[in-house]
Amino acid sequence: MERIPILQMGQFLLVTIQVDMHDRLALALQDDLTDRIVKTSASGVLIDISSLEIVDSFIGRVLGNIATVSQLLGTETVIVGMQPAIAITLVELGLSLSGVRTAANIDAGMRLLQISLGAPFHGGLDANP
Amino acid sequence: MSLSSTSKIADLLEKNETELLRNWLTELEASGLRRDDLMRSTELNQQCHEFLRMFRSAAQHENFSDVQAPEWGSVRQLLTDISRDRAQQGFTSSEVATFIFSFKKPLFDQLKRELAQQNDLLVESIWTVTDVLDQLGLWTTEVFQQAREKVILRQQQELLELSTPVVKLWEGILALPMIGTLDSARTQVVMETLLQQIVETGSQVVIIDITGVPTVDTLVAQYLLKTVEAARLMGTDCIISGIRPQIAQTIVHLGLDLSGVITKATLADAFAIALKKRQLTIVSKASQSV
Amino acid sequence: MPILETITILDSADIVRVRQKVRSQTVALGFGLVDQTKIVTAASEIARNTLDYGGGGSVTLEVLESAHRVGLRLTFTDQGAGIANIELALQNGYTTGSGLGLGLGGAKRLMHEFEITSEVGKGTCVTTVRWRQ
Ligand SMILES: Nc1ncnc2c1ncn2[C@@H]1O[C@H](COP(=O)(O)OP(=O)(O)OP(=O)(O)O)[C@@H](O)[C@H]1O
Ligand SMILES: [Mg+2]
Numbered sequence: 352m353e354r355i356p357i358l359q360m361g362q363f364l365l366v367t368i369q370v371d372m373h374d375r376l377a378l379a380l381q382d383d384l385t386d387r388i389v390k391t392s393a394s395g396v397l398i399d400i401s402s403l404e405i406v407d408s409f410i411g412r413v414l415g416n417i418a419t420v421s422q423l424l425g426t427e428t429v430i431v432g433m434q435p436a437i438a439i440t441l442v443e444l445g446l447s448l449s450g451v452r453t454a455a456n457i458d459a460g461m462r463l464l465q466i467s468l469g470a471p472f473h474g475g476l477d478a479n480p
Numbered sequence: 481m482s483l484s485s486t487s488k489i490a491d492l493l494e495k496n497e498t499e500l501l502r503n504w505l506t507e508l509e510a511s512g513l514r515r516d517d518l519m520r521s522t523e524l525n526q527q528c529h530e531f532l533r534m535f536r537s538a539a540q541h542e543n544f545s546d547v548q549a550p551e552w553g554s555v556r557q558l559l560t561d562i563s564r565d566r567a568q569q570g571f572t573s574s575e576v577a578t579f580i581f582s583f584k585k586p587l588f589d590q591l592k593r594e595l596a597q598q599n600d601l602l603v604e605s606i607w608t609v610t611d612v613l614d615q616l617g618l619w620t621t622e623v624f625q626q627a628r629e630k631v632i633l634r635q636q637q638e639l640l641e642l643s644t645p646v647v648k649l650w651e652g653i654l655a656l657p658m659i660g661t662l663d664s665a666r667t668q669v670v671m672e673t674l675l676q677q678i679v680e681t682g683s684q685v686v687i688i689d690i691t692g693v694p695t696v697d698t699l700v701a702q703y704l705l706k707t708v709e710a711a712r713l714m715g716t717d718c719i720i721s722g723i724r725p726q727i728a729q730t731i732v733h734l735g736l737d738l739s740g741v742i743t744k745a746t747l748a749d750a751f752a753i754a755l756k757k758r759q760l761t762i763v764s765k766a767s768q769s770v
Numbered sequence: 771m772p773i774l775e776t777i778t779i780l781d782s783a784d785i786v787r788v789r790q791k792v793r794s795q796t797v798a799l800g801f802g803l804v805d806q807t808k809i810v811t812a813a814s815e816i817a818r819n820t821l822d823y824g825g826g827g828s829v830t831l832e833v834l835e836s837a838h839r840v841g842l843r844l845t846f847t848d849q850g851a852g853i854a855n856i857e858l859a860l861q862n863g864y865t866t867g868s869g870l871g872l873g874l875g876g877a878k879r880l881m882h883e884f885e886i887t888s889e890v891g892k893g894t895c896v897t898t899v900r901w902r903q
Contacts, residue, residue: 371789374782374818405789405807407814408872431715435675436807438710444811444876445862447709449740454715455682560837623837672804 355380357387363464364391365457367399377413384417388426395464396421399457401432411446418451427452427467431460485604490539492594497532503586504528511582527562527579534558545608547615559616560623567627576624580617584610646677653754654683655747659692664699671707678716685754686711689747691722698734701727708741717742717757721750774831779820779846788817788829792844795831799840801902809842809900812880815873816846816896822867824848824894834899841882841901849893856886 353376358365364387366380384396398414400406406414418428431454441447454460493500505528534555543549547556559580566576587609595602649655656674678686688704690696696704708718721744723731731738744750755762774795777788792813796806813829820827827848834841853859860878865871878884883899 371786373786404793405810405814407811407818408870408876409814409818412870430713433714435672435679435710435714436804438675438713439672439706439804440807440811440880441713442706442709443808443879444815445872445879446870446876448713453713455678455684456715459684459715626838 354383357383359387359391359393362393363395363397363461364388364393365397365399367402369402371404372410374409377410381413381417381420385420385424388421388424393426394468396426396428397457397460397464398428398430399432399460400430400437401434401456403434403437406433406437406441408444408446411441411444411448415448415451418448422450427464429454429460429463432456485601485608486539486542486544488595488601489544489591489605489609490536492590493532493536493539496590497536500586500590501528501532503589504532504583507582507585508579511578527558530558531555531583545611547612547619555616556619559620563620563623564627567624567631573621573624573628577617577621580613580620584613587613646674648681648683649687649751650755650758650760652682652684652758653687653751654678654681654685655687655689655751657689657692657747662693662696662700664697664703667700667703671703671710674707675710675714678711678714683716685717685719685757687719687721687747687750687754689721689750690727691724691747693722693727694724696727696730698730701731701734701736705736705738705741712740717754719744719750719753721745721747772833774833776828776830778826778828779817779848780826782818782821785814785817785821789814791831792842795833795842799833799842799902801842801900805900805903808880809844812877812898812900813844815877816844816898819873819896820846820848820850820894823853824850826850827893834901839901841899843897843899846896847893848895852890852892852894853886853888854890856888859886 355366355368355370355372355376358367364384366384368380370376372380387393388396396417398417400414403410414430418430421428429452430448433453452463454463505525508524508528538544538551538555541549541551543551546552562579563576588606591602591605591609595605645657647655647657654674654677656670658670674686674688677683688707690704704720708720711718719742723743723745742750742753744753775791777791778784779788789810793806793810796809801809817829820829824846825848827846827850829847830845832843832845834843858864860875861871862875863871874886877896877898881898881900883897885897886894887897888894
């Protein structure tokens, strides 16, 4: 069965979802990520959904589950790059993913993770002497 | 209406098609409907030709005088298409109706010539034809009106998008100053535009300033909150500023939950929070040089 | 009204197919991006119910067209267990499965027209329309 690839970037895991996931693929991702978090003791997970065209309640629930499970394992998950049309639709659906952290893009997500890890961060405008 | 008048009309349309078409086009030209500035004359010829052909086949049926009957379906469809096109092209409603009404004279002339000896039949035929053409004319203006309304609606929408500017206050900070009464249609357009702008500018903080909004109704208040939620899903923080006491009361009254939303009294307060969120500070030069 | 196509829903790959077909029809009909997303999401929700609770079924896509407006109608049918209490099933949070109970009510909010007919032991039919604005 096909699987969504998980990349490791330093202390973080990065998942970029580019295909319209069927239900089993989404569940497989949840399992794979849990495995990898345990194996790598990664301190953060970034899930980039900027090229996803639809998130329904099933995929939404899987994303929420990933966040909850990773938190129980001591890892923060950030969902990045949700498109406006999807955000509007999810809110209308009643799925606000309130326990999930979000960021506009991978960079912003990375910064968010670094802050919550207490690491110092530096970046153009944010540099604050 | 007797069968003889109907079959007479069908007959006559069949025999004199070319001549009728020519006379009709002359009539249209005289009435000023040939607007070369708005459409090409070949297009008009084509439309007249097609109308004649369909009109003739409809005339072969018993339901001739009821233009809502299925036999008239293709004529109605043709007129619908023509009216819609003209609404887009910028014709007036009387110009569109004239398209049909100007066919009366050529047709009457022809009937007079054919039925010169049969007065009763002539009167009956003219009456039938008038009735039908009037119905078709009305149909045309109705469709035209609807198409116009659509055009106007679209223009209003475009204006709406223009009239609610999203401004970039700082790198990563957007503001949406809303002014005037918000109805739900406007709010929806504005909010969708705002969320789109967030993506395009890569902003992390958005301030929705409603100082200029006197009141909101339930639906609008809900849209505001939904927008805040949607923005959060996209990774952007929202601050609502300038909530008037009256609006605050509406929100409480409706039992809407604002607990997850940052609210500030003024746009300036909101901006200060936004800068803080972006880890920026404003320092006066004087204090810096000390 | 022209029927565009009927898609059978027998496994979870079919749900993806339903999403793709509905997407391309909404694009062809000129729906805006937000509207497209709403319709596709609603279709996905109802298709999953057809599969999970209806034991499989099908969806028919139709274009509705009048002088004033254009719309897309989706009709989902199954011969499953049926829904005993439709009002309850529409409520947010009500589920007899392992879901969040958001699908049915959420789909209704995403669409303009929404109708469920169901008979216990016989099956369920969900008909829904969204008009182009
Ligand atoms: N086609 C159907 N046949 C039989 N029962 C159905 C059907 N569709 C929905 N139901 C019933 O209605 C309930 C609510 O459906 P709904 O889609 O709202 O929630 P869910 O599928 O349980 O969860 P979610 O969609 O949030 O994952 C279902 O749990 C099921 O009992
Ligand atoms: Mg469901």
